[in-house]
Amino acid sequence: MDLSRRHLIRAAGGGLVLTGASMVSGRVQAASIPEAPTVRDPATQAPLAPTTGPDYQPVVTLNGWTLPWRMNGDWKEFHLVAEPVVREIAPGMKAHLWGYNGQSPGPTIEAVEGDNVRIFVTNRLPETTAVHWHGQRLPNGMDGVGGLTQPHIPPGKTFVYEFRLRRSGTFMYHPHSDEMVQMAMGMMGLFIVHPRDPAFRRVDRDFAFLLNAFDIEAGSYVPKVNTMTEFNLWCWNSRAFPGIDPFVVGLGDKVRIRFGNLTMTNHPIHLHGYEFKVSGTDGGWVPEEAAWPEVSIDCAVGQMRSFDFVADEPGDWAIHCHKSHHTMNAMGHAVKTYVGVDKKEVAKSIQKLVPGYMPMGSTGMGEMGSMEMPLPDNTLPMMTGFAQFGPVEMGGMFSVVKVREGLAKDDYKDPGWFKHPAGSVAREWTGATPALVRPDRKADAGPPASTEFAAVDPRKRPSAHGGHEDH
Structure with missing residues (x-):
């Protein structure tokens, strides 16, 4: 991506027109549209610092980037292109999605409270679309609901949206045209509006992502758009662990993490190692005196949340959705539970038919984190990712906040794994093992017997002679 100053030059012309979203037509009008940069690299890109207007701390979009703009008179102009994209979910798996400017989600739009923004939207999809500016105060005709507040944008056409940013905060954009399909295909993006006062609630590092x-299905590339609840890939910015980049933070930095939810369920986002203050929603800033402390914050569908904390504890701190199935990849909802089931004998029979078959699940699923089994093309293991002490046994909505001493202000490179001070890592106890005594057992009774599992048909009841009888 070229983020040179040619994207940010001042041009002449432009007037304040606050009418409905309208189509750009004619060669002269089309020639005045700003460039539409494209990024396909799935790595987190460097923040785009402002070169004109009020100062602000730019956001770092996790596994994403900020859309460049140009000044045209009093207007800050952006260009979004709705189009099919290929997105790497994690190394080893790609998805054929719809997005904006080469990626799903699309690039982050950043501006300042009070700015006049002009956003050109070009439709390169095979069907009509429209863009809703979720949470923004704006004229009704700019709200982006196809058929209600504007005509749908036909394939091959460009529409323009013009409005003044009336309040700062954390917002997003997404289609309101065949919404079920287009959002299920990955069409969404962040819209961050910074305060006019550069000192208002300022932080040292500001991160943002969408859930x-x-x-x-394994081996396929296109999402099943009619799925309502049984999703198998839970993502942050269309990435799943270990494909989600870390949050790189300097020791002592004041940090803000913003996120929005466009899935079909709520997500309790949990940060290890810290308590934080909930600082904002898509409805606005939480007054500092009213901000409440948490270690997890739930985010319902269609909501935005942000929280702040001071990074005063060095280390590699996990951050994840606390719904356990949301930190897994490519889950098979029909997989049986085999905990406690001895599969050794049946495995021998299966291995005669399927050489290399490995029975799993009798003692839990953790062994999957370290196994490297052959997988169908274009899918991910349920649990994957390695760190300095072995398999992390995670997937989906999981990442790491890496807090390090001595980082430069604009240094967001992955610093590697944390070097723990001597004696500060949990370790095996090699001293005398204390006796374990349960109230119903004597101290010298020895270890408990292995748990035995028996399948019971709920349609049958115990008979008088000890068996079961139908009922």
């Missing part, structure tokens, strides 16, 4: 989910 989204897909149902993509």
Whole structure:
């Protein structure tokens, strides 16, 4: 991506027109549209610092980037292109999605409270679309609901939206045209409006991402858009762990993490190692005196949340959705539970038919984190990712906040794994093992017997002679 100053030059012309979203037509008008940069690299891109207007701390979009703009008179102009994209969910798996400017989600739009923004939207999809500016105060005709507040944008056409940013905060954009399909295909993006006062609630590092989910069968590439609840890929910015980049933070930095939810369920986002203050919603800033402390904050569908904390504890701190199935990849909802089931004998029979078959699940699923089994093309293991002490046994909505001493202000490179001070890592106890005594057992009774599992048909009841009888 070229983020040179040619994207940010001042041009002449432009007047304040606050009418409905309208189509750009004619060669002269089309020639005045700003460039539409494209990014396909799935890595987190460097923040785009402002070169004109009020100062602000730019956001870092997790596994994403900020859309460049140009000044045209009093207007800050952006150009979004709705189009099919290929997105790497994590190394080893790609998805054929719809998005904006080469990616799903699309690029983050950043501006300042009071700015006049002009956003050109070009439709390169095979069907009509429209863009809703979720949470913004604006004229009704700019709200982006196809058929209600504007005509749908036909394929091959460009529409323009013009409005003044009336309040700062954390917002997003997404289609309101065939919404079920287009959002299920990955069409969404962040819209960050910074305060006019550069000192208002300022932080040292500001991160943002969107929660989204897909149902993509192993070996396929296109999401099943009719899925309502049984998704198998839980993502942050259309990435699943270990494909989600870390949050890189300097020791002592004041940090803000913003996120929005466009999945089909709520997500309690939990940060290890810190308590934080909930600082904002898509409805506005939480007054500082009213901000409340948490270690997890739930985010319902269609909501935005942000929280702040001071990074005064060095280390590699996990951050994740606390719904346990949302930190898994490519889950099979029909997989049976085999905990406690001895599969050794049946495995021998299966291995005669399927050489290399490995029975799993008798003692839990953790062994999957370290196994490297052959997988169908274009899918991910349920649990994957390695760190300095072995398999992390996670997937989906999981990442790491890496807090390090001595980072430069604009240094967001992955610093590697944390070097723990001597004696500060949990370790095996090699001293005398204390006796374990349960109230119903004597101290010298020895270890408990292995748990035995028996399948019971609920349609049968115990008989008088100890067996079961139908009922």
